Amino acid sequence: MKRKIAAIFAADIAGYSRLVAEDEEETLRRLEAYREVVDDFIARAGGRIFNTAGDAVMAEFPSAVEAVRCAIDIQESLRTRNMAYPPSRQMSYRIGITIGDVVERDGDLLGDGVNIAARLEGLADVGGICISRAVHEQVANKLSVQFADMGPREVKNIPTPVHAYRVAMRREDGTYATEKAAPSGATRARIWRQTAAVVVFALIGGAVALSLNLSGAGSQRHDADAAKAASEALARLSAAPASPTPTTSPPAGPTAAQPGTPQQLAQPTPAPSSSSIAVEKFAPEAVPFVSERTRIALARDYVPAQAHKAFATTINGVSAYVTGQPTEEAAKSAALEQCQQRAETSNGPRKCELYAIDDSVVYPHSKPPLPPLPWVRHDPATERAFSAAEMPLVHDAGRAKLEANYGSGRRSKAVALGPGGQFFFSSGGDLVDDVVRRNLEACGAQAGTACMIVALDDAFVVPVPTVxxxxxxxxxxxxxxxxxxxxxxxxxxxxxxxxxxxxxxxxxxxxxxxxxxxxxxxxxxxxxxxxxxxxxxxxxxxxxxxxxxxxx
Structure with a gap:
């Protein structure tokens, strides 16, 4: 492993799942064309793509200036291409960029720098760019673009707030979009009072709702006391001066111009955003890629274990988990190291990623897309013996791989196929349903869209044309x-x-x-x-x- 400082670039298509659902073939064709544009700009700017998954692109740059300039070029080029399509069919990237300390392993990059770039991408506007404060400090005086201070933002699985800036993108008339000004003192006061009133009414509602779930005189007294206290707080709020003096100033930019955000309550520390609160709880039965046997082991050993613990996996189901570690960092490192050691001896993808830390899911990608059930229909009228030479959509190199490995593989085995010729297969599974699910998940993660099972054991299970x-x-x-x-x-x-x-x-x-x-x-x-x-x-x-x- 090698540590280094790099500018990390993360891009993802906004609304990609909807675009695929509406017209899969057209979306995949355009994705390929747009990726050629993205890849070309990254290469010309001296960047290196180190990871892709479906519609996502992760790249590193030796210079923050080149990373931001590349992102601007990409967005402006794709904006021009999107003009040929109606708004509902436009394909736009969100891009996030940060500078961070990362670990390089087999060409891939890991670490907080990668995670923060992905979170900044989620904060970006559709067709926009969001950068960290570290990047802003590097590029503010070197690029002729404007920036909007979004302030510190709570983001999922990052322990401290990330100070973010929005890059103002060029409009159709050649000017640059400017952000709304921060509200005046009187406006902030009114927003503060309105927001606090909502909080108080929520407290009253909470007291009433609580009474529906508790019984006995004690709980009734508690509800009455809570309602009384909330009413008194509301009365005090109504009598409050028109211009309360905040203990901290709300950040400039659109966040401060939108009522109800935590910064406008003038708290010393911003309240957690909904994205930081809604953490998915780890559930063994929902873990993709792994076998049912691994799920059972996770339920038996991992779930009841106390912190610190972590679980890592690859998309072909090579995995490892550790429990009873001295720190969270030790748990993360041990899980990734053990998983990576196992992956090195496997025939499939070798990139291990953390799926869970303690009891929270931290997997950076969405769940792999799956087709509707049933996943396999047996029809004697169309089933015939599997032949790698007749495998549809797949290139000759892929057919050779199937010929060498699938035909002689032990049952249970299956081949999942994507619409662009992506495929994934495995053999030697214990349960047919388990093999089918895992191959569909792995193929879907690679293709970025739902795949289909075309072969199960030694037969094609869909009509495969030859004429x-x-x-x-x-x-x-x-x-x-x-x-x-x-x-x-x-x-x-x-x-x-x-x-x-x-x-x-x-x-x-x-x-x-x-x-x-x-x-x-x-x-x-x-x-x-x-x-x-x-x-x-x-x-x-x-x-x-x-x-x-x-x-x-």
């Missing part, structure tokens, strides 16, 4: 070749035909034709073309089973 070439996943509700008014019918007809070979064809006007419940791929293709030709011209097959297709 035509699979090019992606078929989503009838959003496919552009189908007339908009006909998409619901396509969805309904396919849902009513869950077995056999199904094919969909369209003509120049987008009218669909169906070949459903066929006993062979050729039968479904012929039926779809014949049905389409009765209502449209120049018909072509666009889908077979779960795949979009084109001629071989």
């Amino acid at each position: 035509m070439k699979a090019t992606g996943f078929f989503h009838a509700a959003s496919h552009p070749a189908i007339a908009a008014e006909a998409r619901d019918e396509v969805v309904r007809r396919l849902a009513a035909s869950p077995s056999g070979w199904n094919a969909v064809a369209v003509g120049t006007a987008g009218h669909p034709g169906f070949g459903l419940n066929g006993d062979r791929e050729e039968t479904a293709i012929g039926g779809a073309l014949a049905d389409c030709s009765t209502q449209d011209t120049d018909c072509r097959v666009i889908a077979i089973g779960p795949f979009t297709v084109e001629p071989n």
Whole structure:
């Protein structure tokens, strides 16, 4: 391991899950194009990408100035590209940048610097940039842009507040957006009184709610006393002077201009934000990637153990946990080290990440996307022996890997496939359902979208076309070749035909034709073309089973 100081850049697409849900294929195509822009700007600025997951990008720069300049270039370039799309379909990054002490391990970076950059990214506006105070000090006099002081912010899993600044991005007319001015003294006083009144009314409501859950004279007296005290506090508040003198000044920028934020209560220490309070509690049954056996061990050994403890894992389920450590830092280091040692001997991804510290989930990524149940449908009409050479969407190198490792693998085993040709497989599992879940989770984490199980043990469990070439996943509700008014019918007809070979064809006007419940791929293709030709011209097959297709 090697320690160093670096400028850390974290970027993530705002609303990515919604964009994928609305039109998966178009979103993935645009993501690939936008990533080429991002990667090119990072390389030209002397940066190095050290981690990607789905739509996220993490990079390091030797200079904070180059990191911020690169971020501005990326946002302005993508803003221009987004002008070609309606607001609901625009794809915009949030970017966070900090300077921190990080640990380099096998090309990856770990440490608080990485975590803080990810949290700053979450504070950024859509299409915006958020930087730490350390970065601001480095770049304030070197770049011709404006900055808005957001003040200290409580962020998840970072023990001390992070002082953040927002970079003012350029408007369409070439000017730069400026932040709202801090409220005047009279306005702050009114905000303070209104916010405190809300707090008092919440106390009154809390006393009333508490009485619903407690019984006996003692609790009733407690409720009456609480309500009385709250009423007296409200009366004192109403009589308070119009301009209370704050013990600390609220920070400049939009935070101070928005009523009800903790800074406007003029407290010496800001109250925790909702993001710092809503910490996910560790639950073994919800841990992704790992086997059911590991979940049982976590419930038996990890959950009841006292602090300090930590649990780390890779997306292919290599994991380690430690308990009874002298400090939290010792627990984190030991869990990562043990996990990394095990990962080095595995065939899958070797990047270990902390999933939990003590009883709190600290995993920096969202849960991997999963398809709707059931995850596997057995249909004798379409199932056939697995062949790596016939694996859809996958490149030749991937097929060679499957040929060398999957075919000879021990049951239970499965292959999960993503719409862009990403795939993940494992063998030697104890439970079929467990193997299916873990492969879908690992594939989903890599692809950034839901994958499907295409092979289970030694058989394809979905219709895999061979007469035509699979090019992606078929989503009838959003496919552009189908007339908009006909998409619901396509969805309904396919849902009513869950077995056999199904094919969909369209003509120049987008009218669909169906070949459903066929006993062979050729039968479904012929039926779809014949049905389409009765209502449209120049018909072509666009889908077979779960795949979009084109001629071989």
